[in-house]
Amino acid sequence: MNKLIGIVTLVILSGCAYLGNAHYNEVFGTEQAQQRIVSHTTGEGANFLQNVKPVLDTRCVVCHGCYDAPCQLKLSSPEGIDRGVSKDLVYDGTRLLATTPSRLLFDATTTEQWREKNFTPVLNERVQTEEANLAGSVLFNSLVLKQSHELPANEILNNEFDFSLSRSQTCATMGEFDQLAGEQPHAGMPYGLPGVSRDEFNHLQKWLKAGGKMAHIDPPTEFELEQVKRWEAFLNQDDLKYQLSARYIYEHWFLAHVYFDQKTPDNFFKLVRSSTPPGEKIKLISTRRPYDDPKVNRVYYRFLHDRSTVLSKTHLPLKLNDEKLTRLYQQFIAPEYTVKSMPSYKAESASNPFKTFEVIPINSKYQFMLDEAELIIMGFIKGPVCRGQIALNVINDHFWVAFADPKKVATPAVGQMIMQHEDALELPAAEESNAFPIANWVKYSALEQKYLKAKVNLANEMFKGGEHLTTDLLWKGDGHNKNAALTIFRHFDSATVVKGFIGQEPKTTWILDYALFERIHYLLVAGFDVYGNIGHQLVTRLYMDFLRLEGEQNFLALLPENKRDKIKGQWYRKSPPSLAEFFKNNREFSQPSGITYKTNTPQKELYALMKEALSPVLSEHYDYKQVPKSLSAINAMPAKAVNLLPQLSFVLVKQDDDSHKAYTIIHHNAHYNISSLLNEDGQRAFDEDTATIVPGFIGDYPASIWYLNNEQQVEAFAEQLPMMQVEADYAALKTKFGIRRSHPQFWQYSDILHATAKKYRGVEYGLFDYNRLENR
Incomplete structure (x- = not known):
């Protein structure tokens, strides 16, 4: 028996072959969940925290961290490592019925419970010997497979590699691993990236051989x-x-x-x-x-x-x-x-915050949300809705957000109007996690029109006495709160929110009042179920159309009355008939603006006035005008060159003292309109795409990493990037200045990237996610 185990270990360590499914139970016994978590004060616990966890974090968690990790393998905590992998998808835009949630700490509390939910181990759960702990570990075998099949150095990887977010996932058990290795020899981990270093491999091997004991942080x-x-x-x-x-x-x-x-x-x-x-x-x-x-x-x-x-x-x-x-x-x-x-916890009322929290004064609730506006909006950016193009194609690629002053929109009259129409503010989450999209769209369209009619009637009544809307409408952050002005960037299937009016003047802007702000939160954060059926997800997305339109309408109300339809028409070129009908049936604010405009470009004037009004609280953390002159040309790149850029590019510039400055290049996808649910490409206005380069890091999912060694390279990069015409031009630049995912020193540059980000971001720092790294 010992001889057989020795042979098995040698075979695995050589990376040449693997045991078949039928032999594992015979050789190593049946699987049984192990107790792996030990105190951080023990030798095994200290080894995990000091030698193993840093490797897992910087080499594994960057792809296996949360909901959208391949195979639900979450290596960012001992509980996640012990839970293992699942063949079930969390993000599934086709399921007809809601699925059972699989959240760590909440939906199961023991490894045995996760096994009952069909999660399979990545650590050995058979007999606990050094040989078996290596031979029976999916994690170890994945590392060995990578070591024996390294990537071609600094090349674009061939079609054997699938980096799409919707790619099929094997999620192999140990018994299935031999077949996986035979069919996909480059499926080793880290997938589509260089292998870990010899020292890192040794740390992981030693840890796994000893039984994979883990400790929590202090x-x-x-x-x-x-x-x-x-x-x-x-x-x-x-x-x-x-x-x-x-x-x-x-x-x-x-x-x-x-x-x-x-x-x-x-x-x-x-x-x-x-x-x-x-x-x-x-x-x-x-x-x-x-x-x-x-x-x-x-x-x-x-x-x-x-x-x-x-x-x-x-x-x-x-x-x-x-x-x-x-x-x-x-x-x-x-x-x-x-x-x-x-109040009740029944779905039809608990999902409606206007009913549940009716007795709390509107001003209290609104001020509470305004105090941490970036955090609240970040909930739908970084919460469970964050992954997926269909969830995010309801917003433009770049727009600003401001807020109505509580003194003007949290009044008793407004509160009374909301209370009278709280049923019209019902949200799709009242349908819970299984919904039927078409019937519900008609229902919520009618409810939204009913509420907007009451809102517009009240606004027209309030301003009929001669007082008209100006930038005095805007909340000015109580003179100190930088949450008063935000910018949202969409990166196709992810997004970012930051403080300040960042970048060039956007196509649209939202102005949120209390009821609108609250509904966005309960629609996309509190009420969104990532495990819900396709109907729930589609109805949520369709309802967000109404809320976006309402926020834009609040902004339009500050513009000249005779220009509003034309400006909105430019935002919604080639819109579907259903949206045109909604516009037609929706009574709009009919009062003139209180702003005296002096040019034929009132939106541009309004942006200047908004910046002036909010200047004491405008964050300049990501001011694109603070980028060095040598890089500033990127802000005016022609659309043809911009089209070749990925959604997010991080640029590292080495300084004389070996420190690094960082910049982010953001590709803004232009659209004729964003009212089409499944035909986004058909609404793309490619000739209108723009780019913005800002200091620091915006976004969480870098698609491209550029490394510039000196000022000469900075100037060459900035000069050549706008000159791109075809994909070959981009590939040539990537070879010259880029850090491809196949770069032999990829992890060295990844460490520099994270160390630099930690200095820039401070308390906001976290590991980036590499699931969207391009292969170009």
Whole structure:
């Protein structure tokens, strides 16, 4: 037997062949879940944290980090590693019925439970010997397969490699691995990237050979634990006013990465619902949505230490301190209102925040959202809806967002109007996770028209006395809050939101009021179920059409009355008949603008006036005018050259002291309109594409990485990039200045990229995701 195991080990280590499915149980015994998590204070735990976790993070988690990781393999936490892989897709735009969620910590709590849900191991779960731990590990065999089939150096990889997000996934078990290796010899890990270094391989091999023991990161500090205690005390008081306020706060912050007033926090926390009160061990309440019925008598809001690796694509940092605690008291507890009973958790009411939180003053709710507007909007950018072109083709590639002043839109008259029409503000999540798109589109179209009619009637009544809208309508951040002006970039199937009016003047802009802001959150964040059926996903996307139009309409109201239709017509060229009919049936704001325009380009004038009005709070963190002159020509690239660019390109420029400056080139895809659900290519205005280069890092999914060694290379790169005409020109530039995914030193440059990003982003830093790296 020992001889056989030795032969098996030699075969695997050589990377030449693998055992077949029928022999594994015979040679190593049947699979049985193992207890792998040990204390961080043990030798095995320290080895994992010091030698193994850094390799997994920088070489594996960059592709295997979250919902959209291939085969659901999440290597960013011990629980994810132990859970293993699944052949089921999380993102499936074709399923007719909602599927069962598979969220770590929530939908199963033990490895045995994950096995019952058809997750298969990547670590050996048969007999625990050194030989078996290597021979029976999918993770180890994937690493060996890569070592024995390295990539061609710095070349465009052939059709054997499929890097599309919708590619078929093998998700091989150990018994299936021999077939995978035979059919796809380049399927080793990291997939489509160079293998790990010899030292890194040795660390992983030693760890796996010893049984793959894992430890969690160090526990929170005493300071952090004290802060948790104070905040949990505030959120869990018995008074119904506190309970309702805590529910509202939770439903808006449940995605946030909370930290406690430190520039470089040691830890992050997630606000969760628990069936146990503060002081006891957290028992998570597992529901699809944050407002679903918890099925307990009392919900407690607790802070769970998030021990996973921080990923840029899901990182939503939120600082809590004494100032914020006081602010929440002033917003939710100090105002005079009475909560007589807690609202229902039934879907038809819980999905409608205007019903659920009706007694809380509108001004309180709106100010709360405005205080962290970037975070709230980032929820639909970085939340579960973040992956997929169909989910995001409802927004333009580049637009600005401003907000209506609470003093003007959180008035008693507005509150009364919303209360009278709260049924018309019903959201698709009321249908839960299984919906039928066509019938629901008709239903919600009628409801939206009903609400807009009431809103426009009120606005026309409010301004009939001679006062008209000017930039005084805009919330100015209370003189200090940079959340007052935001920019959203769409990158085809991902997106980014940042503070400030960034880049050139966009095609459109949104101005959000309270009801619109709230509905966007409950539509795309609180109410969106990534595990829902195709109908739920399509209805959500179709409803967002209405909300986008409403935000744009608020912006149009500031423009000259006789120019609004023409400007909107330019935004929606070649629109489908259904949208034209919606415009026709929708009564619009009929009052003239209060702004005196002096030119024939009023939208350009309005942008200048908005910048002037918000200048004290405009963030200049990503000011494209601060890019060095040598690179600034990229901002005016001809469309033909822009068409060749990927969605996001990161540029690293080496400095004399060996540090690096960073820039992001963003490709803006122009559209005739964005009202077509499945025919985006047919609506593309390729001749109108533009690009913006900004200092620092925008986006979480780099498609291209450029490395420039000196100023001469910077000038050559900036000169040649706008001159591109065909794909061959791009490929030549990539060979000269780019770091292809097949570059022999790819991981060395990846480390430089992340080290530079950490300096630029600070508390906002997280690992980038490489699933969208191009192969060009």
